[in-house]
Amino acid sequence: MTRSLYAFLTILILLNFSLTANAQSNDHIFPASAAAKPYIDFDSKGFLVNGKRTFIVSAGLEYARIPHQLWYDRLMRIKRAGFNCIEIYTMWNFHEPTEGKFDFTGDRDLGAFLKLVKDLGLYAIVRVGPYYCAEWDLGGYPIWLKFKKGVSVREDNKPFEQYVDRFFDHLLPIVFKSQINNGGAVILVQLENEHPKSWGDIVVDGYFKSLQTKALQLGLQVPYFFSGLHHGSDPAGDDQLDDVKRPNPWMSTEFWSVWYSQYGAKSGDDDLYDRRTWKIISRGGNGYNYYMAHGGSNFGYTNNDEDAASYDYGSAIGQTGDLRPLYYTFKRAAWFSRSFENVLENGTDATSAYPHVASDSAIKVTARTSLAGDIIFLDNPGKKEVNTGLNISGAESLTADKKITIKPGEIYPLVHNFKINGDVTLNWALTRVFAVVKQENTTTIIVDAEEKSPVLLQFGVKSGALSTSSDVKISNGTATINETMPSAAKPVTYTFKSGNQTIRILAMNRQQTNKTWITEIAGKNYIISGLAYVGDASIKDQQLHITTETPLKQNGQQVAVLYTANAAIPFNVGAVADQTVKNITLNNWEYKSGALSAATTVNTSGWLKSKDPQPMGADGDITADAWYRTTVTAPSEGKYTLQIKGNGRGQAFVDGNLAATWNLSKNEVSLNLKKGKHTLAIFTAHDGRDKLVSYIGPIDKIDNKGVSGSAVIKKGGPFITGLTDWYFAKATQKSDVKLGPIADASAYKKYKIGDDAFNRKEGYGWFKTTIPQQPAGTAKITLYFKSVDENATVFINGKEMAHHEGWDQPFEVAINDAEALKKPLTLSVFIENHSNEGGIDQPVKINAIGDATAVTGWELKGGPGDALSVKGWAKLTQVKETSGPVFYRTTFSVPQVKDRTLIWRFDPVGLGHGSVWVNGHNLGRYPEKLDMKSLYIPESWLNAGVNHLVVYDEDGKPISKTQVVTEPDANRSVVNVTAKLN
Incomplete structure (x- = not known):
């Protein structure tokens, strides 16, 4: 069974958990404590946050894959897409890379991250481990854990549980301080992750009991669950999600949106995941978390063996913060779900009440009902567009001679008897609702309608309702809009009043809703339409101040409208002149050998010494590189074969000279030796450790890197x-x-x-x-x-x-x-x-090989050496390939262009395997395994002036072809604009 096949079968296993969840009831959520229940609670129909029915629309991202300077930017993009929650892992080896030395500062400041989540008005689901998977080095286990005697992971093993407890003693107080009942953002906690014995379930053995006991002792009060809930690329499957046996809501904590093998948007992604999202909404789901909504980067040595520096995931928000078509798909579903959460979080299946609502039999119907109203979902599972009439008793004035268009794969919602306020009920919305926004005494309903399609809404109103728009007809206790969407460059507005309440309907096409943003400032909601993206928004001196950005490829004049509770205020955003940005050629390189440890005279006083070679990391090093040294004696001149078990890439040096390179998993290498005693140095490197998915048991022998075990040598071979x-x-x-x-x-x-x-x-x-x-x-x-x-x-x-x-x-x-x-x-x-x-x-x-001479007396030192040292550099005067690993360094400057965010990447063309540092920050490993081969340089790590670049190439390849390149699809203009509020 190949590794790729194993990964595929793992996916199938996880999908099976998802698709059979109803039958297994494996989605148990433990209830909140009495202290937390007023803040976060649930029943079988949905979640309640602060006593309010709340649809959980969550975005998966990892703070560990984002520089802390960019946390705010990425979280704001999530908030603007309508998400109300984020979901994170707390990688163990990110916070305790060296045994007993815990780090919760800078990029690891989990407390600061959770506070920022709270400040932005978002909730958080925290997955505390101790195992994570996540295509992360060793699945999140610290490397030092491999060298602890008697440790058996993910089972009732006292040594393992003791180390977990010590980590939890440092981690969990930070998480629990941010629980919602303590004024923080955390509403759910996951203990463990994707354990093969139990997902969302009751306690099944002593190991799970130990996690539960420790967490409760340290103050866990919000609801929690084990391992995960309904993971899959299509979590809803083809079933209704209602289950009378389930005491808690249906939630998908890993809705796989695209996959970690993809960079950037692929045609069809948005339609595919749009349908899969609406299947959750329409069939009784109460929440979902996209994994990943933003992927980020594997900085340093955090990647597993399936990745390198990029963890873009093909996600809605790209590695560099760019917005893909999927982003706008997610935004539409999020705002709809949140607008009608009183139905979706307190509803039951009402499909049987609407069997013939669609006249075309190709349309499949599902429905939800609650005291707050009904939503009927028209599902076109086919590959052709369907134009269907509607059979709705009491709404014939809306449906007569009208058809609605449902695209292939689309799930189209109809809203019925939804209470807007004490005076107004939305009897029927037969045009797709994008969002319902409360704006003081005004309720704004944004609907999505393309040119020449019908705009059909009917409201129940109290007597005395007054039309303030000629297109709204009020008669016999109803207010009706029965129009056709014009070819309009801006939204069409319909309004009426009932009592002291104003109802405003904004009809927009899909392109316009993509550019419509709902912002809350000082407790009031504002709608901004016409901008590619809205970031920061604030009010000062009766002016709305916003930061907007536009992809440079789409740049041009933007005309926007600000909708307050009482007015529509147009304002302009000046066009930013396009300027061609060139790639940066790198010159004036310096270099130094990375193979000094191969020399015959090396001070090894600080090296780890042992009879037989130990796996990489035995000396506490956490990098992907290590040196081994010993001596061998050749009784006579000739070819000898050294046998030693290994994993990774190896280079053998005899008396300081490169003698052989090989794949360590071949377990042997041939060396030409002269008679006598020789210094043997072996450089080893790997491309990431296995994430150990589904593995339970001893960790010491799993996925060892470098060389280890007994070593023998014999003349002749290979054997x-x-x-x-x-x-x-x-x-x-x-x-x-x-x-x-x-x-x-x-x-x-x-x-x-x-x-x-x-x-x-x-x-x-x-x-x-x-x-x-x-x-x-x-x-x-x-x-x-x-x-x-x-x-x-x-x-x-x-x-x-x-x-x-x-x-x-x-x-x-x-x-x-x-x-x-x-x-x-x-x-x-x-x-x-x-x-x-x-x-x-x-x-x-x-x-x-049979009988052979043992090679003993080994020394180990991990790491590439000091990449940032100022000593030992020499000018590189010609292109050459060196013997063994080599360091290169140079400087570069990036152009500073006003009102621009330019995305820069290092392109390692011509190099082998290695790592890159910019201004002391490790960008991660190359070569990339995705379509994007260059490494992202976070803009927060770049200086306005001189930037220092260091490259460590383990293969000694020449540096001459590398460049710092721009990513045109991710470059964007950034403009600060104001709009008067009166």
Whole structure:
């Protein structure tokens, strides 16, 4: 089973949790304490925040992936899109990278981040771990945890729980101080994350009980849950989400919007996730969290082995803060959900009450009802546009000879009997409602209507209602708008009054609602329409002051309208002249060797010393680089093979000179040695640790990096070879293994390692190949199986030699019969496959080194060295490839353009693997694994004058082709404007 297949199957498993949630009721949320209930509570129908029915529209982001100087900017973008909540992880290794040294300052200042969330009027869902996944290095576990004896993660293991408790002692008081009942933003807490034994469920074992007990002891009072709720790329599936057995609301805490393998917007993303969002809204969901709404960056060494520096995720808000089409899709769903949360958070299924509301049978109907009103959802699941009439008793004046257009995949809401205020009820809204905004004595209803489409609304009003717009007809206790949307460059306004209440309807096309922003200032709501984005907004001296921005690619004159409670005030935003921004050529490079640790004379007094080499990180280093040193003795001149288990990339230096490079997982390297004693230095590097999804058990042997275990050397080699020419024969049952390998050669068919032999079903079979005759004098060989799927019994010449249980777990089988090794051997492997793909999913290798000399006396020092040191640099006078890793540095300046946010990136073209620092900030790892190959330089890390750039290339590649480049799609103008309020 390949890694990519494993990832895919993991997704399927998680989707299964989502799609079968109703049947399993695995979405349990523990209620708030008595002290917190007045502030955050729930019932089976929905959430209540401060006593008010509240639809949770949450945006996933990680403060750990955003410089703290940009937290406000990213949170404001989330707020402007209508979100009322954010969801975060609190990565353990981000806050305790070195054992016992906790860091909650600067970019790690969780308390400051949560305060900012609160100040912006947002709520927070905090996922405290201790495991996170998140495509983050080691899933969030600190590296030092790997070297603690007896630690077994994610189970009832006292050593592990003791380290978790110590972390929680520092983390949880910060989180709990910000609980909503303490005046903070936190409304929900998640304990653990995506545990294979329990998601949203009751306590299932001692490990979960320990997390619960610790959290409650430290002051957890808001509702909490385990592991996650309804994760998936389509969390609602095709089911109704109501469940009479569920004591709590339906919530998706990871609605996967796009995926971590994508950079930027892809055509169709917005339509796809629009439909999936509306499925939640229309089928009884009470909240959702997009993972990710903003992805950010893996700065430093925080990426796992699937990523590099970028964690863009193809998200609505890009890595650099740019807004994608998905952003506006999310904004429409958010404002609708929040406008009608009294229905959506207190409703029941009313589909049976509206079976024929759509005249076209291609339209599927669902509906929600509550004391606050009804919403009927018209679903067009097909691939063609549908124009349907409506069958609504009592609203024939609206529906006669009228059809509404429902796009392919669209879910279109109709609103019925929704109480606006004490005087007015929205009897019917047959035009899509974008938002309902309370503005003092005015209620503004924004509807979304394209040119030539109907604008159809009917209100129930008290006698004495007065039309203040010729297009609003008032008669017999109703106010009716029955119009056709004109070709208008600005919104169309309809108004009427009932008592002291004004109802204003703003009809806009989709392009206009995209540019419409609802802002709250000093307790009052304002609507600003016509701007690509609105950031800060404040009122001073009877003027509204706003910061607006526009992508430079879309820049031009903008005409905007400010809607107060009583007026529509137009104002202009001057166009910003487009200026071509050129990439920055980098010159005047300096360099210094990054391989000083390979020299024969190195002071290793501070290095970690051990008999056998220890995995990277054993010395406390948290980087992706490490040096190992030892000595070897060659009895005579010739080629020698060093065998040592490894993971990552390696470079071997003999007496200070580069002798070989290799993939460490090959477990051996050949070196040409002269007779005598030699200094051997090995440089190792990796591209991120595994995130350990679903892993439970000892952590010390999992995903070791660098070289580790016993090391041996022998003249000759290489000694490790792969076995080819495999054949497969299907068996009928598990007990066939007792009969031994099938002898009939005609039963076997050619087999390729990695192929699924069982057609994704449970099954059994024989896999056979030939082990070649070994050279004379060979007394022992070892068979190395990296992974079989799932259980294996190994036979040599028909004789059972070993049995192994478990997929993706390496094992070895030794053959010590010197006489048998003089001839070819038949290797047969009986595989038991219990689910999904099965077979031999990784190559099987022979190790024929036999007896060899042990290499001991190892020293380890992690890290690339001091990248920012001012010493040791020399001018780079020519393009050259060095032996081993190398540092480069130079300076550059970025153009300062008024009223612009220019996005800059470092493009490592021509380089190998490594890290980049700008003004001392580590941008993360390259090469990127996404379509965007350059590394984002946060604008807050750039100076107006000289900027210092350092590059560490582990492969010693030449630096000459690199540039600092701009990202045209993300560049934007930023303008401060004012609008008079009277």
